Amino acid sequence: MKKTVVILLLVIGLSQSSSLITNARETVSDSALSEIEASAESSKEEESYSETTPVPILETTTEQTSHEEANTSQSAEDATLSTQGSTEEPVFFAEDEINETAEIGTQENPHLVSSYSELQTALVAAQDAGETNYIQLQNDIIYNGEVRIGQNTVIDGNGYAILYSGTSYGVAHFRTNANNITITYKNLTFGNSSYPNSTYYGILYIGHSNIHFIVENITYTIQNGGQPFWGNNDAGNTLELRGENQFYSSGSTYGGEFVEGYRNVVFAEASHTTIYNDTPTATALFWSTAQTVTLAKRAVVSIESSKPLLFYGDNATLNIQEEASFYFKKFYGTNYQTNDISLSSIGILTGNLAENAIAYFTTEANGFSGNDPLFNLTSPDRLVFEAVSAQNQVFASGFDPILKRSDADGYGYSIDYLTGTGQENYIQNAQTGTSYTLSASSISNGYSVAYSRTPSIEQLSASTETAADISNLYGQIDSVLPAGISGSQIEYKLAEKRLYTETEITEEAAQDSIEQATAAQGVLKSTEILLNENEPLEGVASKVTFSELPASDYFLYAKASGSRIEGYTFQSLWQEAAVEVPPYLLIQFSNSSLNFNSAIPGQFGRQQNQADYTVRNAGNVPAAVDLKKITRNAEDISNLSLVEQFITNDQELILSLVAEKADSKEIVTMGPLIESETLSQPSLALSPFWQTDSLANLYLTGDYSGPLKGQQKISYQFSFAVSAIE
Known part of the structure; x- marks a missing residue:
């Protein structure tokens, strides 16, 4: 300049x-x-x-x-x-004045254009070799002619439109004029209600090689001449879509593909592109020789088309990278009327789905037909084929897509399908390196089929609590992937031993063994938790309590079911947690004295005991209660003596302690009792607190020799040893 x-x-x-x-x-x-x-x-x-x-x-x-x-x-x-x-x-x-005219056409100082003629002038403004010519619209540009772009160029629409006022829908309007250049359209609108037409040679006719055409934040609403992109099939040309883009093509003449003649189409990282095409003549959305369409990370592409083909030409590749989503829907159009739909013609479509990628193919018309596609699946989120109507088959006879699991990520993947009667499973747990061929018959002529990552229980926790009359095991799912999955139910099994013999729990045989296990295989308890709608699978909602458990080692198994795709419920693999319920030993005696009252010499029994007195096991292990020691209390000043049998018949007392179990009524008699530091008497066995015979009634029986010499008060202390019964 x-x-x-x-x-x-x-x-x-x-x-x-x-x-x-x-x-x-x-x-x-x-x-x-x-x-x-x-x-x-x-x-x-x-x-x-x-x-x-x-x-x-x-x-x-x-x-x-x-x-x-x-x-x-x-x-x-x-x-x-x-x-x-x-x-x-x-x-x-007057002040010395320096007026320096800034260089025009740079990113900082673009050509500002308000008319077609100004746009023409700006497009041919000379730039240094390799530099980029920047242009910014200041108004809608209405044109009727041909423009050639022969240098690196950025046209920033600045929210304005480029509108065609003519009727030549079959000739190029904007075209390249050199090799090895990058051209960018951004923040632009093509077509409106007053100027709704364009050309099927696209918004830029690519007639050269090594052209990088970038579109960013484009709104395209065209009727006649509704083909956004046209290329010459040169292997070095690339179409890249960035930002937010909307393409709506609907007209009765000069229809076309969405993209024709680009071998490389890239939907850039985190971009969102919506495509609607109901135009005549062209049969596909994408047409080229050996075409590769790539959705970069987190890109989203949503397509609705009346065309009978998704891809036309030699072999095509659809790459859906990490967390990217590809949605395709076939409908019966107004301008292109057919019920047929195939993913590819002439060549084979290979789809490559990366981690957490989504591919969703839907038809409102006939089932998918044509050449069999191959999908390489490397930790995707899901791959779904679906007919909108449950009355229609999603696959036509002879259409047999191949699904190959390529990852070894440790997650479970299943293939399920829907029929008029509900959900069925085709493959419970897809294996790494294994290919699965689907067909109409293999899914019972169903209207939907899905390869999906099943819910994965990432962390299953198990804890215990023991106290008086408490011996509990608590289970809870702490983490589930994918995040945000809506749960429906959780199944738990508690076993006294491991329910599988395989090396890894994820192995199909191990999962089947756990699924089929019953009490005969060591299952102690099973339960289900039904979740409310939209309730998560993890956290408090998943908590389970197994109570009244004997002290032992346990294996807790959990399997979660949740909804990730409308109409489907998917199950996780069984997950395992090992935990010990520790022994807890606690024997409780009544908080009072054991009293009896005998008014006359001779025998006395339970009737002479003044109040009920009990001993109970409040622990979680069987317990033995042994009377080990009897000592006279200091307040006892009587002249009575404990004897095993009468010898002098002078104030002698034969005394026994009787334990009667509350449930079985089994009697355990300890006696005759004598004062001793080392007694050896029959043991009273009490079951854990929740079982029968965990409680026994204690009372005293015996015989008093006499003679009667007034009231005699005796007071002894009984000492017991308590131990767990192995």
Whole structure:
């Protein structure tokens, strides 16, 4: 770009200090005035020079040449001099002014265009080799002609539109004019209600090689001539879509594909593209030789089409990278009327789904037919084929897609399908490196089939609690993938031993063994938790309690079922957690004294005991209660003595402690009792607190020799040993 620098020095003398500056011209000499005018004229001629570039003749347009003209003028401003009383004539100097014209066509200073002719001029503005020509619209551009782009160019629509006013729908409008260039359209609209048409040669006709065409934030709404992209099948050309894009093609003439003649189409990372195509003549959405369509990470592409083909040409590849989503829907159109739908013609479609990728193929018309596609599945989120109507088959006879699991990520993947009677399973747990061929018959002529990552229980926790009358095991799912899955139910099994013999629990045989296990295989308890709608599979909602458990080692198994695809419920693999319920030993005696009252000599029994007295096992292990020691309390001043049999018959007492189990009524008699530090008496066995015979009633029986010598109070302390029964 030419740079013009103008420096103007203006000196004006005033004869009277009190004069206004508007009178300055009157006091300047003729010679001084002529110098000023000459200087100004010279400046004007110098600035009015600019280099001009001819614009090619384009159909109905004519050649135009623009000249930049800069005028330098000095205008007097009203000002009052504040030097009254001074005898010196003041001298005024205009500021030295440097006016540098910035380079135009850069990213910082783009060509600003408001008309078609200005756009034409800007597109051919000379740039240094390898530099990019930047253009920004300031208004909607209405055109009727042909434009060639021969250098790296960015057209920023700035929210405005490029609109076609003509009727030549079968010729190129904008076209390339050089090899090895990058052209970008962004923030642009094509078509509106007043100008709804374009050309089936696309918004840029690619007639050269190594062209990188980038579109970003494009809204395309075209009726006739509704094909957005046209290329020449050169292997070096790439179409890249960035940002948010919407393409709506619907017209009765000059219909086309969405993309024709690009071998490489890339939907950029995190981009969102919506495509609707109901146009005549062209049979596919994508047409090219050996075409590769790639959805970069997190890209989303949603397609609705009336065409009978998704891809046409030689073998095609659809790459759906990490967390990207591809949605395709076939409908019966107004401008293209057919019920047929195939994913590819002539060649084979190979789909490659990466981690957490989604591919969803839907038909409102006939079932999918044509060449059998191959899908390589590397930890995808899901791959679904579905007919909108449950009355229709999703696969036509002879259409046999192949699904190959390529990952070894440790997650479970199943193949399920839907029929009019509900959900059925085809493959419970797809194996790494294994290919599965689907067909109409293999899915019972169903209307939907899905390869999906099943819910995966990432963390299953098990904890225990033991206390008086408590021996619990708590299970809970702490983490499930994919995140956010809506649960339906959780199954738990508690076993006293491991329910499989295989090395890994994820092995198909191990899963089957757990699924089929019953009490005969060691299952102690089973339960199900039904979840509310949209309730998560993990956390408090998943918590299960197994109570009244004997102290032992246990294996807890959990399997979760949840909904990830409408109409489907998927089950996780069984997950395992090992846990020990520790022994807890606690024997509780009544909190009172064991009293009896015998009014006469002779035998006495339970009836003479004044109150019920119990001993119970509040622990989780069988317990033995053994009477080990009897000692006389200090407050006992009686003359009675405990004997095993009467010898003197003088205040002798034969005493026994009887334990009667509450449930079985089994009697355990400890006695005759004597004061001793090391008694050896029959043991009382009590079951854990929840089982029968965990409680026994204690009472005293015996025989008193006499004689009666008034009331005799005896007081003894019984000491017991308590131990767990192995």
